[in-house]
Amino acid sequence: MITLLRQRLRRDLWQFVIWIGGTAMLAAFTVSAVNGSYGTETDRVNLLATAAANPVIMLFRGLPSSADLGAFTGFLILPFLAMMAAFMSSFMAVRHTRADEDAGRTELVAATPAGRVAPLVATIVHGLIANALLAMLVAVAFLACGLPATGSLVAGLGSGALGFFAYGVGLIGAQVFASGRSANAFGVWVMLVAYLVAGIGNALGTPSADLQRIQSAPLAWFSPYGWIENARPWADDNLWPVALCALVAAGLAAASVALQSVRDLGESLLPERRARATAGAALSSSTGLVWALTWPAILGWAIGGFVSGLLATSLSSVLSQAATQLPSVEQLLAALTQGGSLAVGAIVIFFTLVGVLAACCGVQIVGRARQEEAHGTVEALLATPVGRVRWLADYVAIATIGAAATVGGAIVGAAAGLAGQSAPDWSLFGDAVVVGAGQFVAALVFIVVTALVLTVLPRATLAVGWTLVGLATVVGLFGPLYRLPDWIVHLAPIAAAPTVTGSGTDVQGLWWLVAAVLIGGAASLALMRRRELAGDG
Structure with missing residues (x-):
């Protein structure tokens, strides 16, 4: 022993x-x-x-x-x-x-x-x-x-x-x-x-x-x-x-x-779940194969998003009651929500968490591509007319769908939370959609960066992908609490994503997030064309 x-x-x-x-x-x-x-x-x-x-x-x-x-x-x-x-x-x-x-x-x-x-x-x-x-x-x-x-x-x-x-x-x-x-x-x-x-x-x-x-x-x-x-x-x-x-x-x-x-x-x-005797039509494509391998994980992350969205709106009445009972701290609470209502503040906080979940979903799926490569199972697929670029593009596309499902689940959960209230404020649903869309763009940044690492340093894919998510979570969630400079906090995509404030929608770093997604996605696909498979050695 x-x-x-x-x-x-x-x-x-x-x-x-x-x-x-x-x-x-x-x-x-x-x-x-x-x-x-x-x-x-x-x-x-x-x-x-x-x-x-x-x-x-x-x-x-x-x-x-x-x-x-x-x-x-x-x-x-x-x-x-x-x-x-x-x-x-x-x-x-x-x-x-x-x-x-x-x-x-x-x-x-x-x-x-x-x-x-x-x-x-x-x-x-x-x-x-x-x-x-x-x-x-x-x-x-x-x-x-x-x-x-x-x-x-x-x-x-x-x-x-x-x-x-x-x-x-x-x-x-x-x-x-x-x-x-x-x-x-x-x-x-x-x-x-x-x-x-x-x-x-x-x-x-x-x-x-x-x-x-x-x-x-x-x-x-x-x-x-x-x-x-x-x-x-x-x-x-x-x-x-x-x-x-x-x-x-x-x-x-x-x-x-x-x-x-x-x-x-x-x-x-x-x-293990018994497989069917014959393959379905979806498995006739490499995209369908990636979906079959990853949909249970996507479902799990989407459920997590739904619960987060449900809590975001369900707590709005609790927050309003807290402010009514404790007016001495109402000013402090308003400062935390950047001049918005407490209910809006709950949506911003919970949907930032949803952005982390969506990023985790995307990184996990792109990381699955690296695992298939390391185990040698992708070689059989690439022996068919499917090329390396198509193979990576399939994983990036399904990772994007997974991130969208996570954010979409949160938006559905927010609607369910509002529907369960006696006098819902449906303007909060619009806020949830805005913040959720911003966090979806932030999650795409993690997906394309992980894909880029897969093409350049394949053996470091999982370590770098998850480390970036962890660092962004710490900086994005804790940075304001620790009073870090805004430029450092906004290096975290979840903190730079569009949000809602008391004065309306703040696009924040939307444009650099979109640019990072476009440039990173294009670079990863272009570089994948030129590299060989890397095993686990």
Whole structure:
């Protein structure tokens, strides 16, 4: 088992550097940004009052505990540190289980004296080491920035505990689903839903009289994010919610071992969908083949878009009620929405999230082209009259359809949210269409840039594509909070996309986004004509 563990650690060395190092750097950067932007207690008190009055902010931040520098930092960044740990862990768990089975490596290892159990145990220990290292570096980053030791330790342990929880979710997904892609999608959606559940639980919580602290609603306790947020580092420093998260994570890991004992190697608890005896007419074209390979993923992203759009308009009445009950912070809320109504602000915030989902959908589909190339399956297709340019164009076209489906699902969800109200304001639907269209253009930028990387540096396609989405999300969503210069914030396509304000529609960076799409798309297709296929070596 030691040999297997060393192999996993060596294989994931750069993953550790990128994920764990990036998480620790984000923690340190947040403390620096808070000191620079909210250095006085008055600034922190005002922002916490705004958050207590605005459920939308509570959906995307942590749990307010006090205006102390440490607790305020935890409110801003703890859920996102935990989310980075969760994604890292889920992807690693699937990589060393279901993905290895897909590639045939697990069968070779099982034929040795290691058997079937030792590789899984080594994978579980690998996850423990990764998240323990992340917890330690996050705590050290906070300590180095001058925050109290106990709260720093609780924040680090909370991030690591939630990471190991996600590792357990990934291990379960690897046992249940028949492919690495399905297992990864399962892990991502479980953690995103858990994040949303905790956010809603916090938004429905009870604020204190001074608006500096919120008591979570019971719903938050159904999410691991709710557990670590209720540890309240630098305020209460409760370790028992962190211990609860770690205990459930250990239970998931143990369950994965039990599930592996009841299935055959290479199989899954959920059998693969039976294929038809004869191919449909759609599979007579390469475009139809790409659609057949990717439509389940598109459906999943479209459902995520629908839920986001539904929440965007469903919360409008809640926001208006909050402003009525707390007029002392109404001016602050109006500032957050750039002079627009609170309902419009909810649409802008949620549809920015929709833009991220649409970008993820597009990058995933173009990344699928790279996976087909690396596995050698595209060679059979290119042996037919289908050329390399047509092959790439098909993936870009289906990725565009996927991004459109995600945004379209959000717009339909916004309409459904309005239809469910007793006195809907249908002007909000027009705002949703405008912001959604802008975010669709932003998502196209990620699609063509990923396609361009595929033609120039094919082996870096997935890493660069997902890294760009992550950076744009951090800069676009957190940049204004950290008071970064506008020109830096608007480098993120989701922040430069057209939006609505109190004075109407602001096209912002629409024209450079359109230019980037046209130039990037044309360049990727032109360069694809001149390069050879690149394998996985």
